[in-house]
Amino acid sequence: MSAADLGMLQxxxxxxxxxxxxxxxxxxLAWLAAAIAVAILGIVVWSVAKRGAGELNLDLLxxxxxxxxxxxxxxxxxxxxxxxxxxxxLATAMALPVGILVAIYVNEFAPRPIxxxxxxxxxxxxxxxxxxxxxxxxGLLVVGHGQKGxxxxxxxxxxxxxxxxxxxxxxxALVPGSLREASLALGVPxxxxxxxxxLPQTVGGVVTGxxxxxxxxxxxxxxxxxxxxxxxxxxxxxxxxxxxxxxVAIFELSEQPDPADHARxxxxxxxxxxxxxxxxxxxxxxxxxxxxxIGRAGR
Amino acid sequence: xxxxxxxxxxxxxxxPGRRARLGDVLLQGVAGLAALGAFVLICLxxxxxxDGSRLSLSTFxxxxxxxxxxxxxxxxxxxxxxxxxxxATSLGALLLATPLAFGIALYLTELAPRWIxxxxxxxxxxxxxxxxxxxxxxxxxxxxxxxRDHVMPALHSTLGFIPLLGTPSATGTGIFTATFVLTIxxxxxxxxxxxxxxxxxxxxxxxxxxxxxATRWEMVRGVVVPYARGGVAAAMxxxxxxAVGEAIAVAQVxxxxxxxxxxxxxxxxxxxxxxxxxxFQSSTSSLETSSLFYLALILLVFxxxxxxxxxxxxxxxxxxxxLVAR
Numbered sequence: 001m002s003a004a005d006l007g008m009l010q011x012x013x014x015x016x017x018x019x020x021x022x023x024x025x026x027x028x029l030a031w032l033a034a035a036i037a038v039a040i041l042g043i044v045v046w047s048v049a050k051r052g053a054g055e056l057n058l059d060l061l062x063x064x065x066x067x068x069x070x071x072x073x074x075x076x077x078x079x080x081x082x083x084x085x086x087x088x089x090l091a092t093a094m095a096l097p098v099g100i101l102v103a104i105y106v107n108e109f110a111p112r113p114i115x116x117x118x119x120x121x122x123x124x125x126x127x128x129x130x131x132x133x134x135x136x137x138x139g140l141l142v143v144g145h146g147q148k149g150x151x152x153x154x155x156x157x158x159x160x161x162x163x164x165x166x167x168x169x170x171x172x173a174l175v176p177g178s179l180r181e182a183s184l185a186l187g188v189p190x191x192x193x194x195x196x197x198x199l200p201q202t203v204g205g206v207v208t209g210x211x212x213x214x215x216x217x218x219x220x221x222x223x224x225x226x227x228x229x230x231x232x233x234x235x236x237x238x239x240x241x242x243x244x245x246x247x248v249a250i251f252e253l254s255e256q257p258d259p260a261d262h263a264r265x266x267x268x269x270x271x272x273x274x275x276x277x278x279x280x281x282x283x284x285x286x287x288x289x290x291x292x293x294i295g296r297a298g299r
Numbered sequence: 300x301x302x303x304x305x306x307x308x309x310x311x312x313x314x315p316g317r318r319a320r321l322g323d324v325l326l327q328g329v330a331g332l333a334a335l336g337a338f339v340l341i342c343l344x345x346x347x348x349x350d351g352s353r354l355s356l357s358t359f360x361x362x363x364x365x366x367x368x369x370x371x372x373x374x375x376x377x378x379x380x381x382x383x384x385x386x387a388t389s390l391g392a393l394l395l396a397t398p399l400a401f402g403i404a405l406y407l408t409e410l411a412p413r414w415i416x417x418x419x420x421x422x423x424x425x426x427x428x429x430x431x432x433x434x435x436x437x438x439x440x441x442x443x444x445x446x447r448d449h450v451m452p453a454l455h456s457t458l459g460f461i462p463l464l465g466t467p468s469a470t471g472t473g474i475f476t477a478t479f480v481l482t483i484x485x486x487x488x489x490x491x492x493x494x495x496x497x498x499x500x501x502x503x504x505x506x507x508x509x510x511x512x513a514t515r516w517e518m519v520r521g522v523v524v525p526y527a528r529g530g531v532a533a534a535m536x537x538x539x540x541x542a543v544g545e546a547i548a549v550a551q552v553x554x555x556x557x558x559x560x561x562x563x564x565x566x567x568x569x570x571x572x573x574x575x576x577x578x579f580q581s582s583t584s585s586l587e588t589s590s591l592f593y594l595a596l597i598l599l600v601f602x603x604x605x606x607x608x609x610x611x612x613x614x615x616x617x618x619x620x621x622l623v624a625r
Contacts (some may be wrong), residue, residue: 020514030403041422044429105333108330109331121341129545135348139351191325273433
C-alpha cells in the first residue's frame with residue numbers, strides 16, 4: 001500500500017474528528033447560553049434579595065414616607081402598598097370579565113375568520129408599548145380631569161385585557177367538545193351550556209390566567225406615571241384620588257441621590273419581586289395541574 | 300380546535316323555546332360586543348395618540364424626525380436623537396440576545412436531559428416575570444458601576460480603535476448599559492418562541508439527518524435552522540418590538556441626554572420611550588406635551604407594523620409546518 005492510499009484512508013478519520021470537535025464546541029456554546037440566562041436570573045434575584053431583605057421590616061408596610069425628615073424617623077411606603085392593592089385590584093375587576101367574554105365569543109360563537117381576527121387584535125393590543133397605553137389614557141381621561149387611582153387602574157386593565165383573554169381562550173379550547181355536545185343533546189340551550197357547563201370547567205384556568213396577568217401588571221410603571229403618580233404621602237384607599245404605587249415609588253426613589261431612598265427602593269423591589277416570582281411560578285404549577293384535570297374530564 | 304368549531308355549527312340552531320333563543324342572542328351579543336370592544340380600543344388608542352400629537356405634527360411636520368435637540372424654551376424640538384438612541388439600544392440588544400436565545404433553544408430542545416429541561420425553561424421564563432422597574436434599579440445601581448469600572452475600560456483599551464467603544468462614561472449609565480438591560484429583557488421572549496419553533500421540526504427529518512451520519516450540530520444547521528428560519532425572524536421582530544417599547548428600565552439606565560447623537564456607545568443618550576417616561580410630568584408647554592405624543596405616535600406606528608408583520612410570518616410558518624393556525 002502506498003503512502004497516498006494511506007493518506008486517503010486517514011483523511012475521513014481526520015474529518016470526522018473535526019466534525020465531532022465542531023459539534024462539541026457548538027454544544028458547549030449552547031450549554032453556555034442557557035447557563036448565562038439562568039445566571040443572570042440568579043444574579044438579579046440575589047442582588048435584590050441581598051440589598052432588600054435587610055431593609056424589610058414592618059414599618060415599611062405600615063408607616064407612610066416622611067418628606068424632609070430630620071433625625072432617625074422610621075420611613076415606610078404604606079401609601080404605595082395600599083395604592084398598588086387598590087389599583088391592581090380594580091384593574092383586575094375591569095379586565096377579567098371583559099377578557100372572559102371575549103374568550104367565550106371566540107371559542108363558542110365566532111366563525112373562523114372572526115376568530116382569527118380577534119386573535120390578531122389581541123396580539124396587536126398586547127404588542128403596544130405600555131408607555132403608549134399610558135399616554136393614551138392620559139389623553140383620554142386625565143387631561144382636564146386630573147390623575148385618579150381608577151384611571152391608573154383603567155390603564156393597567158388595557159394591558160391586562162389581551163393577557164386575560166388569551167389565557168382564557170386557551171383554557172376554553174381545552175374543554176372537551178363532548179361535554180358541550182352532551183349538554184346540548186339534553187336540550188340545554190347554548191347560553192346555559194356555556195355559562196353552566198363549559199365555564200365552570202375552566203375555573204382553574206381562570207385563576208392561573210388571572211394570577212399571571214396580575215403578576216405582569218403589578219410591576220408596570222409606565223402607564224401609572226401619567227395617570228396616578230402625583231401623590232401625597234398619606235395612605236389612601238380612595239381610587240377617586242391619585243394613588244401612589246410600588247413600581248412608581250421604586251422608580252422615583254431610584255432617581256433620588258440619597259442612599260436611604262435607595263435602601264427603601266431595594267426593599268420595595270424585593271417585595272415586588274417576591275410577589276411576581278411567587279405568582280408566576282405558582283401559576284405555572286397550577287396551569288399544568290388544571291390542564292391535566294380538564295383533559296381527564298373529557299375521557 | 301376543529302371539533303369545537305364543528306359542534307358549534309351543529310348546535311347553532313337548537314330548537315328550544317323563545318327564552319332560550321333570547322339567552323343565546325344575549326350572550327352572543329354581549330360577548331361579541333366585548334370582542335368588538337378590543338378592536339375599538341386599538342382604534343381609540345390610535346385616534347387619541349394622533350389627536351394629542353396634532354399640534355406638534357402641524358408645527359414640525361416630518362422635519363421633527365430629523366432635528367436633533369430638545370429645547371422647549373425656544374420651541375425647537377426634534378426626535379432624531381431619540382430615534383438614534385432607540386435604534387442603537389434595541390438593535391444592539393437584539394444582536395446580543397439572538398445568539399444567546401438561539402443557544403438556549405438549542406440546548407433545551409436538543410441537548411438537555413429531560414429532568415433539566417422543565418426547570419431551566421421555567422427559569423428562563425421567570426426572567427420575563429421580573430418587573431422592568433426592578434431590572435432598571437438593578438441596572439443603575441449594580442450593573443452600571445460594574446460596567447463602568449471593569450467592562451468599559453477593558454473594551455476601550457483593547458478595542459478602542461473602534462469608534463463605538465470610546466471614552467468610558469463617568470456614571471455607568473448610557474447607551475451601552477441600556478443595551479445590556481434590554482438584552483436581559485428580550486432574551487426570554489426570543490428564546491421561548493425559538494424553543495417552540497425548534498420543537499415543531501418533525502422528528503423524522505431530524506432522525507433522517509442523524510441516520511445519514513450527521514453530527515448533532517450538522518443536523519441542527521442542515522435541518523432545524525432552515526425549517527425554523529422564518530419563525531426565528533418573527534421571534535426577533537417581537538423581541539425588537541419589546542425592546543423599542545421598553546420605557547422605565549431604559550429611562551433609569553440611559554442617562555437621559557437629549558441632544559446627542561454620538562457613535563460612542565458609552566455616552567449617555569435617550570430613547571423614544573425613555574424620553575416620554577422622563578419628561579412627561581415636567582412638560583412645560585402644550586407644544587412640548589404634543590411633541591411627546593408625537594414620540595408616542597412613532598412608537599405606536601412602529602409597534603403596529605412590527606406586530607402585524609410578525610404575526611403574519613408566524614402564521615405562515617405555522618401553516619407550513621402543519622401546526623394548528625392559532
